[in-house]
Amino acid sequence: MTTPGERLDAIRRIELATLPTPLEQAPRLAAHLGLSRLLIKRDDRTGLALGGNKTRKLEFIFPEVLERNCDVVVTVGGAQSNHAAMTAAAARRLGLEVKLVLGGRDFAEPMGNVLLDLLLGAEIRFLVDDDDNDALAAEMARWTDELRRAGRRPYALPIGGSTGAGALGYVRAARELAQQLGPAAAGPLQLVTAVGSCGTLAGLLLGARLFLPGARVIGISVSRAAGAIARRTAEIAAESAALLGLGTPFAEDQVECRDEYAEGYGVVTAAGKEAIRDAAASEGLLLDPTYTGKAMAGLFDLARRGEIDRAVPTVFLHTGGLPILLASGAAFGDSAAVTRIR
Numbered sequence: 179m180t181t182p183g184e185r186l187d188a189i190r191r192i193e194l195a196t197l198p199t200p201l202e203q204a205p206r207l208a209a210h211l212g213l214s215r216l217l218i219k220r221d222d223r224t225g226l227a228l229g230g231n232k233t234r235k236l237e238f239i240f241p242e243v244l245e246r247n248c249d250v251v252v253t254v255g256g257a258q259s260n261h262a263a264m265t266a267a268a269a270r271r272l273g274l275e276v277k278l279v280l281g282g283r284d285f286a287e288p289m290g291n292v293l294l295d296l297l298l299g300a301e302i303r304f305l306v307d308d309d310d311n312d313a314l315a316a317e318m319a320r321w322t323d324e325l326r327r328a329g330r331r332p333y334a335l336p337i338g339g340s341t342g343a344g345a346l347g348y349v350r351a352a353r354e355l356a357q358q359l360g361p362a363a364a365g366p367l368q369l370v371t372a373v374g375s376c377g378t379l380a381g382l383l384l385g386a387r388l389f390l391p392g393a394r395v396i397g398i399s400v401s402r403a404a405g406a407i408a409r410r411t412a413e414i415a416a417e418s419a420a421l422l423g424l425g426t427p428f429a430e431d432q433v434e435c436r437d438e439y440a441e442g443y444g445v446v447t448a449a450g451k452e453a454i455r456d457a458a459a460s461e462g463l464l465l466d467p468t469y470t471g472k473a474m475a476g477l478f479d480l481a482r483r484g485e486i487d488r489a490v491p492t493v494f495l496h497t498g499g500l501p502i503l504l505a506s507g508a509a510f511g512d513s514a515a516v517t518r519i520r
């Protein structure tokens with residue numbers, strides 16, 4: 179009988195990430211929140227573009243792209259999609275072309291991930307003022323058809339790389355975290371992550387069942403309602419479990435997700451800004467306003483209201499997003515610390 183871990187290792191994966199990512203203590207931030215122990219799992223340092231959670235997913239997605247002999251990858255996301263830029267970097271590293279359907283607020287000059295997309299040679303179709311997932315998916319389907327008619331071999335990658343195969347990256351991440359925690363992996367633990375397209379949460383929850391039996395995994399939504407997230411997370415996890423030869427790992431009512439810190443996709447929240455400033459000031463840790471800043475704002479609030487156990491170790495998954503931070507100067511331009519000398 180093979181174990182789920184052995185079955186995970188038997189699934190094809192292309193090495194794209196720098197692993198293991200560091201697991202760092204954050205004692206000053208822990209003290210700020212009244213937590214006994216806070217650790218940061220640095221998945222912002224996976225590599226590919228400027229790093230982030232997508233790299234682990236892409237390791238399990240690109241084998242199929244190559245097996246199908248595709249020559250161009252088409253994917254979708256918001257204007258500042260980390261997934262899009264990281265997919266572009268992975269595609270280039272493997273010698274493939276990349277086409278991106280992005281949508282959202284129009285831009286005057288390319289910044290953040292859009293700049294990376296262009297440097298990585300991606301061709302972009304931009305839906306001005308429209309980041310609706312269905313509209314993005316419809317445009318991706320149109321473009322993929324056009325490419326096929328022109329004799330190309332496109333691979334259409336769904337938003338966020340959140341497929342059953344992609345989420346296996348976070349089953350592996352849970353095992354990596356368990357190895358780093360040592361004996362503490364068997365005990366109680368709180369694990370907090372940002373949630374967008376749900377693949378990361380799905381993989382972590384499934385991985386926690388296998389490798390971190392005492393973990394409570396808390397997803398902090400960056401956009402959608404908690405009910406929709408729970409449904410999608412359970413669906414993806416069931417697909418991932420099937421790939422590992424396992425039955426349905428959990429029902430949607432077992433997914434813990436908080437949606438009160440989102441205020442809409444890409445909206446810069448006051449609580450998110452506070453969390454970004456405090457993490458930077460206390461630990462030199464850089465978060466972004468769309469994903470990790472909101473997740474940290476959720477952790478701040480849950481800690482302050484006693485909704486997480488202060489005595490139990492907490493792990494914050496840093497899922498990346500640095501390019502977004504670097505494109506968010508306007509939201510942080512109220513700094514009083516600049517003295518201009520002419």
Ligand SMILES: Cc1ncc(COP(=O)(O)O)c(C=O)c1O
Nearest residue numbers: 260374375376377378469497499
């Ligand atoms: C920085 C960052 N954090 C978190 C997430 C959310 O991950 P997922 O889409 O797997 O829920 C994303 C995905 O877009 C992201 O780019």
